[in-house]
Amino acid sequence: MNGAGTELRQSSKPKRYAVVTGVAWTLAVGFSMAWSFIQERDAMHEAAKVDARAQFEKDIVYRRWNAGHGGVYVPVTERAQPNPWLAGLKDRDVETTTGKRLTLINPAYMTRQVHELNFESSGIRGHITSLRPIRQANAPDNWETRALESFERGQQEYSSVELMDGVPHLRLMRPLMVEQSCLRCHPGPSYSVGDVRGGISVSVPLAPYSALARNKMAATGAGHLTFWAAGLGGIILAARRITRDDRSLLLQQARLAESEERNRLLSEVALEGIVIHDRGIVQDMNARFAKLFGYPREELEGINVISLLFHPDDIGSMIDKMSRAHSEPYQVRGVKKDGTVFDVEIEGYNLQHGDKSVRVVSVRDITERRRAEEALRQSEALFRNLFEHHAAVKLIIDPVSGAIVDANNAAVSFYGWSREQLRAMNIRDINMLSPEELVSELENTKNMERIHFFFRHRRADDSVRDVEVFSSRIEVKGREYLHSIVHDVTERKRAEEELLLAKEQAESANRAKSEFLANMSHEIRTPMNGVIGMTGLLLETGLADEQRRYAEIVRTSAASLLQVIDDILDFSKIEAGRLEMETIGFDLRTLLDDLAESLAFKANEKGLTFTCLLRPEVPRFLMGDPVRLKQVLVNLAGNALKFTHQGEISVEVGSLTKTGDSVKLRFAVRDTGIGIPPEKTELLFEKFTQADASITRKYGGTGLGLAICKRLVQMMGGEIGVTSRPGVGSEFWFTASFGTQNLRDSSPEPDGGDGPLQLLSDLGHDDVRILLVEDNATNRQVALGIIKRLGLRGDAAANGAEALDLLATTPYDLVLMDVQMPVMDGFEATRHIRDVRSPVLNHEIPVIALTAHAMKGDRRKCLDAGMNDYLAKPIFPDALAEMLVKWLPRRCRISNDGDGERANAVPAVPDGTPVFDRPGLEARLMGDESLVTEVVAAFLADMPDLIERLRAAVADGEPATVAHWAHTIKGGAASVGGERLRAAAAALEYAAVAGGMGGVACCMNMLEIEFGRLCEIMRQDYVKE
Known part of the structure; x- marks a missing residue:
């Protein structure tokens, strides 16, 4: 029935069509319409088949009822004539005391008469027949013969659509089985229960169903044609739905559902043992009742089942309940034929049957239910035992009220209250959260199966412990509870707090170290700025040869000292984990050109050949940190220059692997210097270590350079090593990983020969005004001297406050801003410059930070304050010129040479x-x-x-x-x-x-x-x- 109902609903479901071309649309609509008609036809046949099944079931019920009563006497009429086939029964015809003549109607005779009445009223034909009929008038037709033959092969149903008298019918036939009640009229050995003795065919005319289907098909066809015409007109732009509700089909479906429900109820009842008795004497029963107690049905008929089938100890209570018109279900023990005692549930009620009252009793075997209840009881006992004696603290809590429902022995020991006291308490009594906070915590976990809390719980002695609580939801007798396991984590929390404190102390010490390094950098670099700057300015004046030589020594010594400072600061930053690698685009060829240019002069002074080789397979434009890469190369090549007295030094770059947008390169620095003993090579990359103490005395150095190189190479994803032979030379090599970039993404540096010093003049910056803000008088003099040598005009201010006054009256083009100054530092001054409410003339003026700070975060701090860029002290002319070129506005000067053709x-x-x-x-x-x-x-x-x-x-x-x-x-x-x-x-x-x-x-x-x-x-x- 459910399948048929589903098909009927599916046949009326909306169908979605799409507009394509005229031909495709017509084909699609035609196919859909044909499919809908097929579905309607199938639904019509299925509905008729369901009615036929219901008719068959009704015939069976009539026959069972008739057979159950041993036949039925009815008045003799023209339609109900005595059955000649029952002439052998002496009681076939009887006469009542009033003289009315009655005849016995057996099941088959009654069924045929029902079929005749049904045919007259609805046109539905019924026919009882078999392959070996007693009367030839009941012989099967050809269709019925095929159906009966299929039953002998085990088939349980045979159906098809056939023409009868020129009218289509849905024909359905099911086997007619011999039941126990049939044996009263057919006691012979040729009849036994379960035999197929023929069948009942039901022929339902399809005309009513066809009419309903045609209506549906007409509506469906009209809808399809409407959409077809709309599609050809090209105006259908989206899917549409068609819904047609056929009340007749819905009513038919409802009737079928009711019929199916009745059959289902009958089936459910049949699953129980049912007996009708009169004061214990069996009047009737179903097969299930006899089977329940293990008896053949005939052995129980007419006996007192109460004394036979139930335990003697339960009979008294049964008789007491039988005296009531209706007894609620109650449980007693039944006794099977083999003596097995089992649990049953009984429900009975009185029923008036004719002139006497009988009792109808339903009996259900509840053995499995009792077994399940016992298993549940044992499981609950096991849970109780595990709960009580578990080593962990356990609580059962009502999540709604917070009441503590139960607590185990460990909870009693942990909290210090007795179990009875705990059961009388609420979780709010021990939880240190406020009631509102606790309710909020529980509310947030309402939909979670497993819950994790950290709380502080109070104990009976008023001590407070940190606890970790794991809760899960359990159901007991239909109610939900929280099963909570409580762990004391007080000591763990104390250890975590001590660890956190130690971490904070370590970080504080590290910050103090960083601040010390920053201050040390500032304190050393500030005077170094004056030494190097003044020396540079001094060398540009007219000096005697001896004076120039002394000044060169001062500048070289200062540069060496600055390198030592840089090594110490770099290594300190590495040790503190505060050295960061940048990832920017750079030109490797330009980097090597700069390296060669910076070292070539010194190599030439020593009579050495210095070469750089970039192999063809190495990509030119890379992504990485060019500053740190050059730092490693300068350190290795500088060492090579230091320890080589004749021969050559070469730097070679080759490619190891290339994957996607990344490449791994190998850099090698070779020299023909003094070489290194094999036993000393392992110590080279350790901090404060050189191959030989005599080397330190002869050549100098801090022993940090190679250690820094090793850490930098590791940060670039590579490794570093050396091969060397004393007296022959050395090869220092390292690998590093870089990203690659296309030419459009690259930013090649201009050649060193045409640098920023010349470009300042090229771009017309000789009329630029620069404001220098510096508190150190020496540094002011150095910086102003460099600015003057660059052909620019510069003014100076001693602190941020003075700078703001000058910027409010003079239109400067750029500001060089020291960071640490009295009165007002560079950060605050820059914030005032950027503030549109300040009187500064140009709030967008470029501000370049000048600082001796060299720690991680200094550049970021300057930029966050509103500065445009960052220049570290000491200030070198090239670096300052490059920064000015970058940030000064371009100004193309116009020539006035009088040449009309080249006036611009x-x-x-x-x-x-x-x-x-x-x-x-x-x-x-x-x-x-x-x-x-x-x-x-x-x-x-x-x-x-x-x-x-x-x-x-x-x-x-x-x-x-x-x-x-x-x-x-x-x-x-x-x-x-x-x-x-x-x-x-x-x-x-x-x-x-x-x-x-x-x-x-x-x-x-x-x-x-x-x-x-x-x-x-x-x-x-x-x-x-």
């Missing part, structure tokens, strides 16, 4: 720089005039294309690409002696790298002018018309 030219190079260095070019090509002509011709042919590529990059606003092509043009110009074009390309490259696209336009204009001048001269000298 930008003289970006010194006045004495030649446009074309012809002598230099001829010298490089050893005076070969034909070769010079060939080189110039190639330059004039190739350079316009490069200029065009550069022009496109400028138009696209891509600084990295501009820098790349400017760098290429610079190299080409240098190779042919185009000095002014080379300088213009260098200025453009640096402008793109240092400041994005801000100063590129005027530099590009300058480059094109210089290229035109160079081409004009070259064509005059070398190109023949």
